[in-house]
Amino acid sequence: MASKSICLYFQVHQPTRLRLYRFFDIGKDSHYYDDFANRTILRRIAQKCYLPMNALLLDLIGRYGDKFKVAFSISGSALDQFQRFAPDVIDSFRALADTGCVEFLAETYYHSLASLGSETEFAHQVAKHKAAVESLLGVTPKVFRNTELIYSDAIGAQVAEMGFKTMLTEGARHIMGWKSPNFVYSCAAQPKLRLLLRNYSLSDDIAFRFSNKSWEMWPLTAEKYLAWVKESAKQDDIVNLFMDYETFGEHQKASSGIFDFMRALPEAVLSDGTFDFVTPSQATRKYKPVASLDVPDAISWADEERDVSAWLGNELQQEAFNKVYAMTEKLSIVGSPELWEDFGHLQESDHFYYMCTKFFSDGEVHKYFNPYDTPYEAFINYMNVLSDFQIRLDEARAALDVREAAVGELRGKKKK
Amino acid sequence: MFGWEFPPHIAGGLGTACEGIVKGLAANDVQTLFVMPSASGDEDQSAATIINASDVAVDTVSQTVEEYLDKVKFIHIGTNMIPYADPEEFSRLVEEDRVRQVKDFSISYGQKYKFSGKYGANLMEEVARYAMVGGTIALQHKDEFDVIHAHDWLTYYAGIAAKELTGKPLVIHVHATSFDRGSVDHIDTRVFEIEKRGMLMADRVITVSDLTRSIVIGKYGIDPEKVVTVHNAVDFSGRENLQVERGVKEKTVTFLGRITYQKGPEYFIEAAAKVLKRTRNVRFVMAGSGDMMNRCIRHVARLGISDRFHFTGFLRGVDVQKMFALSDVYIMPSISEPFGISPLEAMRTGVPSIISKQSGAAEVLQYAFKVDFWDVDAMADDIYALLHYPALARFSASMGYDEVNALKWNGAAAKMKKVYESVVK
Numbered sequence: 076m077a078s079k080s081i082c083l084y085f086q087v088h089q090p091t092r093l094r095l096y097r098f099f100d101i102g103k104d105s106h107y108y109d110d111f112a113n114r115t116i117l118r119r120i121a122q123k124c125y126l127p128m129n130a131l132l133l134d135l136i137g138r139y140g141d142k143f144k145v146a147f148s149i150s151g152s153a154l155d156q157f158q159r160f161a162p163d164v165i166d167s168f169r170a171l172a173d174t175g176c177v178e179f180l181a182e183t184y185y186h187s188l189a190s191l192g193s194e195t196e197f198a199h200q201v202a203k204h205k206a207a208v209e210s211l212l213g214v215t216p217k218v219f220r221n222t223e224l225i226y227s228d229a230i231g232a233q234v235a236e237m238g239f240k241t242m243l244t245e246g247a248r249h250i251m252g253w254k255s256p257n258f259v260y261s262c263a264a265q266p267k268l269r270l271l272l273r274n275y276s277l278s279d280d281i282a283f284r285f286s287n288k289s290w291e292m293w294p295l296t297a298e299k300y301l302a303w304v305k306e307s308a309k310q311d312d313i314v315n316l317f318m319d320y321e322t323f324g325e326h327q328k329a330s331s332g333i334f335d336f337m338r339a340l341p342e343a344v345l346s347d348g349t350f351d352f353v354t355p356s357q358a359t360r361k362y363k364p365v366a367s368l369d370v371p372d373a374i375s376w377a378d379e380e381r382d383v384s385a386w387l388g389n390e391l392q393q394e395a396f397n398k399v400y401a402m403t404e405k406l407s408i409v410g411s412p413e414l415w416e417d418f419g420h421l422q423e424s425d426h427f428y429y430m431c432t433k434f435f436s437d438g439e440v441h442k443y444f445n446p447y448d449t450p451y452e453a454f455i456n457y458m459n460v461l462s463d464f465q466i467r468l469d470e471a472r473a474a475l476d477v478r479e480a481a482v483g484e485l486r487g488k489k490k491k
Numbered sequence: 492m493f494g495w496e497f498p499p500h501i502a503g504g505l506g507t508a509c510e511g512i513v514k515g516l517a518a519n520d521v522q523t524l525f526v527m528p529s530a531s532g533d534e535d536q537s538a539a540t541i542i543n544a545s546d547v548a549v550d551t552v553s554q555t556v557e558e559y560l561d562k563v564k565f566i567h568i569g570t571n572m573i574p575y576a577d578p579e580e581f582s583r584l585v586e587e588d589r590v591r592q593v594k595d596f597s598i599s600y601g602q603k604y605k606f607s608g609k610y611g612a613n614l615m616e617e618v619a620r621y622a623m624v625g626g627t628i629a630l631q632h633k634d635e636f637d638v639i640h641a642h643d644w645l646t647y648y649a650g651i652a653a654k655e656l657t658g659k660p661l662v663i664h665v666h667a668t669s670f671d672r673g674s675v676d677h678i679d680t681r682v683f684e685i686e687k688r689g690m691l692m693a694d695r696v697i698t699v700s701d702l703t704r705s706i707v708i709g710k711y712g713i714d715p716e717k718v719v720t721v722h723n724a725v726d727f728s729g730r731e732n733l734q735v736e737r738g739v740k741e742k743t744v745t746f747l748g749r750i751t752y753q754k755g756p757e758y759f760i761e762a763a764a765k766v767l768k769r770t771r772n773v774r775f776v777m778a779g780s781g782d783m784m785n786r787c788i789r790h791v792a793r794l795g796i797s798d799r800f801h802f803t804g805f806l807r808g809v810d811v812q813k814m815f816a817l818s819d820v821y822i823m824p825s826i827s828e829p830f831g832i833s834p835l836e837a838m839r840t841g842v843p844s845i846i847s848k849q850s851g852a853a854e855v856l857q858y859a860f861k862v863d864f865w866d867v868d869a870m871a872d873d874i875y876a877l878l879h880y881p882a883l884a885r886f887s888a889s890m891g892y893d894e895v896n897a898l899k900w901n902g903a904a905a906k907m908k909k910v911y912e913s914v915v916k
Contacts, residue, residue: 098776098803099813102738394792451785454792455802462798466739 077351080313081304081344082271082358084220084243085320087125088150088186089117090425092446096456101463107417112446114160121161124324129167131334135341136176143341144176144352147320148220151184151204152423154211165211172212178354181205181216181239187422188386190221190230191373192400195407200419201237218242218355222424224273224317224376225383228369231262231270239268241359243317246272247374247381254366257311261364269359270368273317273376277307282318286331294332297339305349312362313353317376378433386427391454396427398461402468409471417464421457429453493526493625493639493646493653495608497534497541502610504832505666509642511726513539515904521911524636526628526649528621529608544624545606547631615681618645625649626656633657638911640664644682647689660694660914662907667829668706671753687711694914697907699723699830700851719910722855723830724900727839733809735816741774741799742878745818745842747811747833750781755824755847755864760787762824764794765871766878773799773878778814780805815840819884820877824864825850834859835898838891843884845873855898858890 094109135143149168157164171177183189184204189197201219208216219239221230226244234242246256256272280300284290292299308314319326327333344350353361377385387393399421406418430450447453492513496506513523516538523539530543604620607613629639629652639661641650647663654661669678669686690696690711696718698704704720707713744766746759756777763775777787777800784802791800806814815821821837821844828850835852837844838859846853847864860877862869877884 098778098801099810099817100738101801102740103736390789390792394795394797397795398798449785451788452804454788454797455804458797459801462739462801465798 079350080353081350082315084146084317087320089153090423091420096459107460117156117160121164125164128323136174144354146178146354148180148182150186172214180218180220185419185422186222188424193403227373228264232264235265235268241269243271245376257308258365259362260368263367263369271315278316278318282322285327297343301343389432391430392427492523493641493649495645511900515900518901519904519908528606548603622648622652626652629653629657637915644686651692662695663689663693664697671827695910697721702851703829721906724898724903725835733812733816741772742819743774744820745776747778750784753827755826756787758824761867762870766874775800778803778806818842826864835895838895841888843877843887858894
């Protein structure tokens with residue numbers, strides 16, 4: 076058995092983009108989504124990334140047997156869209172699940188910020204996601220990864236309470252200090268929870284820099300990359316390479332050679348023999364935590380800051396966030412399935428990301444993912460939709476009151 | 492008459508006012524030759540003959556191009572700020588630009604020039620060319636008119652040129668001044684100079700309100716004797732009120748206009764926050780766009796009232812009517828407004844209006860609520876009262892409707908005719 080490990084984990088998510096929703100629509104039209112854009116984008120990415128990359132992984136697993144392993148987390152929003160627009164993607168994930176070499180992780184169903192907004196909503200969404208993965212892919216997630224790898228001591232404690240023993244997060248420099256991300260750590264608030272930390276430098280070499288021809292290391296080959304991994308983990312246990320799955324074929328185009336690179340990587344790693352491939356569950360079985368990690372304030376894998384400022388950094392985002400989570404209580408009283416579903420989609424972290432005003436340091440990345448010209452447009456559109464949703468929620472609540480009053484009256488009559 | 496635009500293709504309110512004026516003048520038996528930089532051919536010519544300056548070649552008059560330029564005292568230099576250029580580099584660039592402009596000018600000499608007639612980056616250049624062509628047109632039609640009437644600073648040079656070449660009296664019409672466009676400390680000095688020159692050269696200056704009249708006298712130093720106020724009117728003919736089904740059941744308070752400093756949008760936001768502390772049964776809408784829009788959105792988010800305060804972005808055509816039809820209260824909190832036609836439109840739709848005392852419209856509207864633009868408490872009081880006391884809202888809506896219907900361009904044009912008669916010998 077190799078003495079060190081590589082853990083590959085890919086995030087699959089597609090936001091439910093909102094349509095242009097004007098003030099004049101409020102109270103009149105409660106369809107909020109840009110179905111055309113959502114379908115078009117999903118199908119394009121399915122063709123360029125999900126289907127070819129799933130086929131490649133299946134092929135690699137066939138060739139190397141259980142020596143090659145990867146992990147996925149697929150958001151509920153993405154699963155919804157696959158079912159509607161590209162069911163063959165579900166089938167191909169199911170085929171990967173059936174090999175036993177692929178682990179599927181749990182997350183919030185709507186790729187939301189619920190862990191920061193509402194404990195009950197957070198628990199609700201995690202349970203919903205777990206159920207969806209079980210029914211669609213036939214496996215039960217045991218490891219948790221939060222939206223955008225958001226993590227803090229408090230979130231860790233709640234995740235442990237939900238029964239998860241392992242959680243993924245970012246090896247953020249301001250948290251790690253001199254410590255290496257290439258070990259298993261434990262949660263400061265709940266020591267039973269193991270933490271796997273992303274090695275952002277090596278992950279971003281693939282996810283962000285692979286096709287960049289002005290990068291002095293370009294072009295990246297499997298051999299060169301393996302040498303860096305070995306260098307990084309000289310004294311260490313495990314290198315966690317976590318990235319968006321859309322890296323393969325979408326962010327890094329097929330013409331960049333990204334598929335060839337991934338095809339060559341297992342061969343290079345396995346023939347070298349220093350590393351094996353593990354899933355997150357195997358990783359925490361194989362390695363003991365070396366220390367506990369104090370994370371009082373939330374961290375994430377986004378932007379230079381590695382905090383939650385990409386979603387909650389400005390007053391627009393905070394306002395929208397506060398307004399949407401203020402509805403949680405009323406909604407739990409009403410309990411209408413349609414309202415719950417819209418409420419979930421409105422919580423998708425992407426809507427808040429579009430309102431980000433950090434144009435400079437990470438502007439390019441933000442721009443790439445953003446259907447709006449300005450954060451202000453994103454905010455206005457979102458608040459218009461939310462206003463309509465609030466009207467429906469209030470009406471449903473009022474209708475419930477009327478019904479309860481009528482039932483109460485009826486009971487009173489019976490007693491007499 | 493020199494204008495800059497005329498319906499149906501308009502960017503601002505000036506074209507609409509000009510149409511009302513020429514129609515009013517026609518009703519008062521005054522014939523108008525209306526010159527504009529770029530006519531499309533689909534303008535309504537029933538009240539005035541439209542002359543398209545883009546169709547007119549500059550004649551070989553007594554001046555050479557340089558003399559003409561000297562006379563109009565205009566070379567357009569450095570509208571574009573060039574950051575990070577050292578002084579030598581900057582002066583070289585400016586010189587290149589000047590040479591290019593003189594060359595461009597020479598080409599148009601003896602030829603037609605295609606005006607954009609818009610408010611673009613080369614506006615100053617167009618203003619100067621318009622003067623050349625305007626002078627030519629005035630000479631060509633020398634025997635057909637008695638008075639030159641020029642609307643706003645864009646046309647003042649054309650008016651001056653026409654006066655100098657024909658000796659006919661010049662009336663300039665001030666719809667807005669530089670002080671209404673920027674804050675007091677940030678006026679465009681080039682525009683100010685053109686405005687002042689026009690006012691000094693004019694035989695009479697017509698202002699759209701007493702407020703504007705006092706600016707013309709106080710800030711431009713113009714002899715009060717020759718400054719006359721003729722309030723704007725509004726033409727509602729052919730306008731039917733839209734019936735729009737409401738999506739929200741709360742009352743709606745609307746601000747509609749450019750979201751810029753002088754329109755006072757932030758006072759509206761502050762007043763809205765005050766009203767929302769008292770009642771939740773109301774929505775506020777800021778319709779329009781402008782350089783303060785993003786700042787206003789942040790302001791609203793900071794106050795935590797975004798669920799009751801909406802932005803629509805720029806509205807055009809029927810959406811404007813729709814917005815009025817959806818409103819229960821209209822508000823125009825302008826810091827400086829020469830006149831302000833929008834409350835008239837609101838009142839015509841039956842929407843009670845609150846306007847700032849710093850607007851020209853406040854001088855003619857009896858049944859609008861008037862507050863100082865900075866007095867957000869008074870503004871909030873009036874909004875609350877109009878929302879909660881139906882008798883008050885009904886009263887101000889019906890009286891306001893009658894009031895604005897009585898404001899006709901025919902009356903305004905009759906006053907303009909008197910101004911003409913005072914200068915024609």
